């Protein structure tokens with residue numbers, strides 16, 4: 143006979159071989175029967191992001207701040223959509239005529255979803271951090287619930303407080319300039335947050351805007367679009383009210399022609415992961431390629 147933990151207490155006096163005493167339904171003042179409630183429904187919930195012991199003290203502090211920034215971005219994006227829906231110009235710019243529930247849900251899962259199946263680590267188990275300009279990577283088939291954050295991230299990724307400073311524009315610079323948006327992207331690679339549904343469908347900022355106009359049902363689960371929208375509305379509503387730092391797709395084209403050193407923002411464009419990575423397609427992405435490359439291994 144197998145005793146479940148939840149009814150063990152009932153048997154304690156007689157042991158598991160005896161039949162349990164009949165459970166007396168007991169109605170509380172709220173009228174509910176609580177007789178079987180020996181554990182809370184969400185027992186074992188993990189509410190904080192898990193950080194591996196390989197991270198040193200300052201890395202833990204920076205990661206916790208970056209992850210808090212990711213949640214701040216996601217939460218404001220959600221609040222903006224809940225307040226304005228598709229009457230928001232920002233909403234229509236990034237999500238077109240798509241219904242809002244999917245974007246709201248993709249932000250909400252990062253904000254409130256259980257964090258137990260996601261682990262951030264700071265060692266270099268797959269050796270990818272040895273490659274120049276790698277800021278981190280999802281471990282893919284090696285450990286689908288794990289993300290490595292390489293040393294480069296701790297010296298380059300910016301705090302959300304600097305959004306719009308130093309010439310940054312959402313259109314003209316990399317979304318991974320900020321630790322919060324960079325980590326939002328990395329969270330979506332992990333199946334528990336992205337559900338293998340948030341993927342890369344658009345190429346670059348201009349591609350993201352085109353997706354909103356031509357194929358909006360993909361915009362609400364495009365990893366880059368979710369980052370751009372979150373940065374743009376946080377910039378416009380919070381960081382620099384009623385001004386923001388959207389930039390234009392033309393700036394994106396210009397900044398791509400500049401060398402990294404001549405640009406105001408020098409975040410390496412390849413920091414996400416170069417061509418050899420299985421975690422991040424480096425070339426213009428089609429849906430098929432994105433699915434093939436970023437789906438979690440079984």
Ligand SMILES: *[C@@H]1O[C@H](CO)[C@@H](O)[C@H](O)[C@H]1NC(C)=O
Pocket residue numbers: 227228229238239240
């Ligand atoms: C905006 O949402 C409403 C429903 O709330 C819908 O009827 C309308 O078609 C949407 N407009 C656009 C431009 O997406």
Ligand SMILES: *[C@@H]1O[C@H](CO)[C@@H](O)[C@H](O)[C@H]1NC(C)=O
Pocket residue numbers: 267268270279280281282283284420421
């Ligand atoms: C998984 O591990 C192998 C062997 O260590 C390595 O070659 C490969 O790049 C790793 N995959 C990822 C996504 O890091």
Ligand SMILES: *[C@@H]1O[C@H](CO)[C@@H](O)[C@H](O)[C@H]1NC(C)=O
Pocket residue numbers: 198199200201292293296
């Ligand atoms: C933690 O590790 C980083 C490398 O990512 C290093 O630069 C930093 O000095 C370390 N922190 C401490 C307090 O030693």
Ligand SMILES: *[C@@H]1O[C@H](CO)[C@@H](O)[C@H](O)[C@H]1NC(C)=O
Pocket residue numbers: 259286287333334
């Ligand atoms: C990884 O997370 C998934 C849920 O996304 C879970 O089903 C699975 O057990 C986890 N795997 C490991 C090795 O922790």
Ligand SMILES: *[C@@H]1O[C@H](CO)[C@@H](O)[C@H](O)[C@H]1NC(C)=O
Pocket residue numbers: 343356357360428429430
């Ligand atoms: C929308 O985007 C998806 C993914 O890139 C693609 O498979 C599909 O063909 C696109 N549909 C249209 C109408 O462009």
